[in-house]
Amino acid sequence: MPSVIALLEVREARAWEELESWLEVLREAEQCVQDAAVLVVPDGGSAPAPAPPVLREGYDPRQPIWRAGMGVGALAGVYRQVFEAVLVASEPISAQELTRVLGRDATRLN
Numbered sequence: 001m002p003s004v005i006a007l008l009e010v011r012e013a014r015a016w017e018e019l020e021s022w023l024e025v026l027r028e029a030e031q032c033v034q035d036a037a038v039l040v041v042p043d044g045g046s047a048p049a050p051a052p053p054v055l056r057e058g059y060d061p062r063q064p065i066w067r068a069g070m071g072v073g074a075l076a077g078v079y080r081q082v083f084e085a086v087l088v089a090s091e092p093i094s095a096q097e098l099t100r101v102l103g104r105d106a107t108r109l110n
Contacts, residue, residue, distance in 0.1 A: 017105055078102060 066074075072083055086093055099106035101107040 014105065014108065021104075 072080055072087075075083055079103055082098065085098055089097075095103075097107045
């Protein structure tokens with residue numbers, strides 16, 4: 001039976017992993033807020049020059065509605081990784097296997 005210290009170390013490692021994951025989500029959300037910021041100009045003021053676009057022209061960060069014939073290229077980021085993992089699998093893929101493919105710790109998934 002593992003010691004209490006060993007169990008706490010495992011929990012700490014998981015907590016750090018979860019924290020890093022949430023920090024990444026937070027960074028992405030902050031970027032979205034910056035991208036969607038609306039200039040509010042008080043009466044009589046002038047708006048500063050708009051910042052150059054961060055994303056390429058015509059880019060929409062939302063995933064497209066899936067239609068027959070669309071390829072992996074229509075997806076971005078983790079969506080593409082999930083799709084590719086499912087395509088490569090010869091049989092149904094479990095959540096634990098998919099979690100490993102995405103580079104996450106899957107030990108807590110049973």
